[in-house]
Amino acid sequence: xxxxxxxxxxxxxxxxxxxxxxxxxxxxxxxxxxxxxxxxxxxxxxxxxxxxxxxxxxxxxxxxxxxxxxxxxxxxxxxxxxxxxxxxxxxxxxxxxxxxxxxxxxxxxxxx
Amino acid sequence: xxxxxxxxxxxxxxxxxxxxxxxxxxxxxxxxxxxxxxxxxxxxxxxxxxxxxxxxxxxxxxxxxxxxxxxxxxxxxxxxxxxxxxxxxxxxxxxxxxxxxxxxxxxxxx
Numbered sequence: 001x002x003x004x005x006x007x008x009x010x011x012x013x014x015x016x017x018x019x020x021x022x023x024x025x026x027x028x029x030x031x032x033x034x035x036x037x038x039x040x041x042x043x044x045x046x047x048x049x050x051x052x053x054x055x056x057x058x059x060x061x062x063x064x065x066x067x068x069x070x071x072x073x074x075x076x077x078x079x080x081x082x083x084x085x086x087x088x089x090x091x092x093x094x095x096x097x098x099x100x101x102x103x104x105x106x107x108x109x110x111x112x
Numbered sequence: 113x114x115x116x117x118x119x120x121x122x123x124x125x126x127x128x129x130x131x132x133x134x135x136x137x138x139x140x141x142x143x144x145x146x147x148x149x150x151x152x153x154x155x156x157x158x159x160x161x162x163x164x165x166x167x168x169x170x171x172x173x174x175x176x177x178x179x180x181x182x183x184x185x186x187x188x189x190x191x192x193x194x195x196x197x198x199x200x201x202x203x204x205x206x207x208x209x210x211x212x213x214x215x216x217x218x219x220x221x222x
Contacts, residue, residue, distance in 0.1 A: 044212075100146060102158075
């Protein structure tokens with residue numbers, strides 16, 4: 001089944017404790033992206049990747065890192081999480097530049 | 113500045129009561145306008161892409177239309193299972209990135 005898989009589904013952590021949210025797609029998509037979703041603010045892009053080893057900042061990149069060493073994987077790294085990073089995170093992918101996005105099921109992160 | 117505004121923020125309808133959701137946009141050169149459906153706690157699911165003014169697309173009880181300034185998502189005789197948040201996003205000719213609206217939360221009461 002074609003899908004975007006995120007893990008974990010739920011994560012509770014404390015301020016300053018490094019964490020990684022994994023994202024994997026099995027559709028051989030070139031483009032991958034991370035979003036955060038907060039009530040009333042809609043989806044905001046954190047980082048995106050046009051292909052392996054090519055990443056770029058979105059609208060809200062501060063406090064986040066990403067890497068794209070393989071085409072299928074695009075992990076999101078929070079090196080020192082803070083409470084304002086408490087949010088619902090989505091990974092998404094698409095074949096190229098202008099097609100529809102396929103989303104993962106989301107990761108609900110709480111930073112205490 | 114490119115932006116997308118969806119209205120209303122929330123809409124409560126009785127089952128069978130038809131209505132429309134609005135997505136107004138300003139973008140320098142529209143490449144495409146996308147509609148997604150999002151159920152609580154889940155990722156958005158693709159519904160439609162519209163590319164040019166006058167274009168219409170339908171899927172079951174949903175029909176999306178596009179003008180040069182806005183798009184409408186018409187819901188005909190909705191059922192409770194149509195309850196969800198509907199998201200609109202636009203993509204400009206000059207940019208791969210999507211500009212998202214805040215969404216409209218639709219509640220259909222039996």
